[in-house]
Amino acid sequence: MKKMTASEFRQLPSISSGQNHNQNVDETVLPIISDVQKNGDDALFRLTEKLDGVSLSTLYVTEEEFQQAESSMSDSFQTALKTARQNLETFHAGQLEKSWFMNPHNGMTLGQKVTPIKRVGVYIPGGKASYPSSVLMNIIPAKLAGVEKITITTPPDDQGNINPHVLAAAKEAGVDTVCKVGGAQAIAALAYGTESIEPVSKIVGPGNAYVARTKKWVYGDVDIDMIAGPSEICIVADETANPAFAAADLLSQAEHDEQAKPLLVTPDWDVADAIQKEISNQMEKLDRKAIIRESLNQNGHIIVTETLAEALDTANRIAPEHLQLMIRDPFANMASIVNAGAIFLGNYSPEALGDYTAGPNHTLPTSGTAMFSSPLGVYDFVKKSSIIHYDKNALSQASQATMSLAEAEGLTAHARAIQIRKDEGNAPTND
């Protein structure tokens, strides 16, 4: 980790990763999308054989496979899943939105009706890693929103199996449709449907570059959660920060992958030195130290500012996915934070807690997109309809303004749809 001043940091190329315009990934994913749209399940079986190395007879995970997975889990893992689920449910229940209406004048009812999205797809990556936490994080808000049907797609291994932790988490979250299909073909199947997979209206969940690119292509036909980039942490620390804790948190972020970005911002050179020293001490003991070293060397920065205010301003410019305020009075200083996916306060609220059990979602805006987007939440699984009722008298009062605007836009049939109601006089008609 290199130390630098805030102004040196601002000279660096932007942390935001520009949308990749190159065609390499598209050359792979566009034919797959067409193939799935045209050939349905046939394409899925064929692509799964080709890309995942297994010939399947059904895409569905069976009840027996679920049971095997659950029985193979340790008690402590099952307890952990349950704790995480409960904490997630408690927090996300706070996001439930109500339908509402208002009566601004007599004869007028305006409102907003909130309804769940009917069918949702959740992509869970496969490969060597296993992501039971992503299963919970994506499914619990959808369930609370009232989504009727949730389909998980995840690639099988070359024996046709799905990671048992993922299946146990799906069961704990209350989902029983898990399909053994991954990559671009899974996203296309969720977006457009096949014989086995009902089309959904929204696709959420993490994935590799092919999955992310396919989500961008189908966006518009269906909704998607976001196009996620590499994970970041930004720790703002002062002399009240425990250097060993801060170091452990930067290292935990760095272990995700080589592109992960661990950033430390502090107004105090001694704090910077102390944390840096702890990083060196702790790193050698860690299992994934090769990845960690790459992440720290390539993407890690220690930014030393003049003041705490400049440190907080730097954090806002970064708009980090995870922001830890390891400073005196973190609650009061949170007032200055405007751009962050999640804000962790104090010495005992590490990102790792938020990744698993704290309650809030771990699906967060990356690469500076916290400037305009939000953690995944219940609000991502509902949509709103406006409600408009004017009675005859209320319409009459609004008619002149409405016709004036319609005529200014040259839309005279719009004006006439108002006029015809005024012209009606006193003929009896329902409001």
Place this chain on the structure above:
Amino acid sequence: MKKMTASEFRQLPSISSGQNHNQNVDETVLPIISDVQKNGDDALFRLTEKLDGVSLSTLYVTEEEFQQAESSMSDSFQTALKTARQNLETFHAGQLEKSWFMNPHNGMTLGQKVTPIKRVGVYIPGGKASYPSSVLMNIIPAKLAGVEKITITTPPDDQGNINPHVLAAAKEAGVDTVCKVGGAQAIAALAYGTESIEPVSKIVGPGNAYVARTKKWVYGDVDIDMIAGPSEICIVADETANPAFAAADLLSQAEHDEQAKPLLVTPDWDVADAIQKEISNQMEKLDRKAIIRESLNQNGHIIVTETLAEALDTANRIAPEHLQLMIRDPFANMASIVNAGAIFLGNYSPEALGDYTAGPNHTLPTSGTAMFSSPLGVYDFVKKSSIIHYDKNALSQASQATMSLAEAEGLTAHARAIQIRKDEGNAPTND
């Protein structure tokens, strides 16, 4: 307008317009995006000369131009703008969201902080038409959300002028940065910034195919509102519907453009006949009857169902942008509606009212996307940050579950970030 049963209607190709994968539009817009990213204002001036036929010396609308525009407006238009603005503000104020927190257990504070997006761009189409209503609809929710800086981009005419109705609406809505640039180049400038145009975090507003495609490309680097398709109306009518009103509303929808989709759903053949007759009678008198005839012939349908329940179900399958319930007890029947951008109740709540002055937004999900998306609202101009605070004791209680999940995912440095806090014993450290 052809009459058919609900089951015949379901045989028709889907109303949803698939995302266009063809490269024609991309061949135009991708080079423009690169040009603007590389050459900034130079590209904007050059492209505006080439595509809009005018050589500008500044991109900004001047205060003098604003004043000229305002003084050229009729009193009735100014009054109409003010009425629309007030009604929009009243309704959209109902969408304001609060930051909140909860304390699920001692030592735990969880919450959600709501902050406005800092800078937003609004695209307003130019050409022969003028869209002052779109200016109000896009800007008022952004203003209420607390957006600091709103930039309108709109193409100039070949004299370098902007439609005065648009400028008057921008002033009424409280925006004073209007830039004379349109098309893909405007979207690229808003997304990536130039010397004259500050980059924004979100781009909203309607536009042609090039604008829509460019929005899809920059999506991810910035947020966008939606990729809008042709406009639709679906009227569900029974014998309480005034046939002349229903016909006028279908015709008003049809005048937008040839792709507009006017749909009537009714359980009553007599109602269908009466409305069809009114359409024929009224059409001849309308200014835009050529467009209207095309829209009705190409995209208009009258769907006759067995029952009202089937009519409402058909509306849900269509998921229309605008849904008018011209039926007995529209409020009670609204309970059955799950997919619609806006729901207009009764005989005196025509779509034209909602397009201009009713209060709710007229930027609505099209082409069936009401299954997963919402009207433009204040919620589109804010974003959320999760708040997490655990004290030492609360973290200790959560540590076993957190470490168990981290270890199941092979992320041992995450587990260690928890463990190191448990190992600390009673050393004095701030929470």
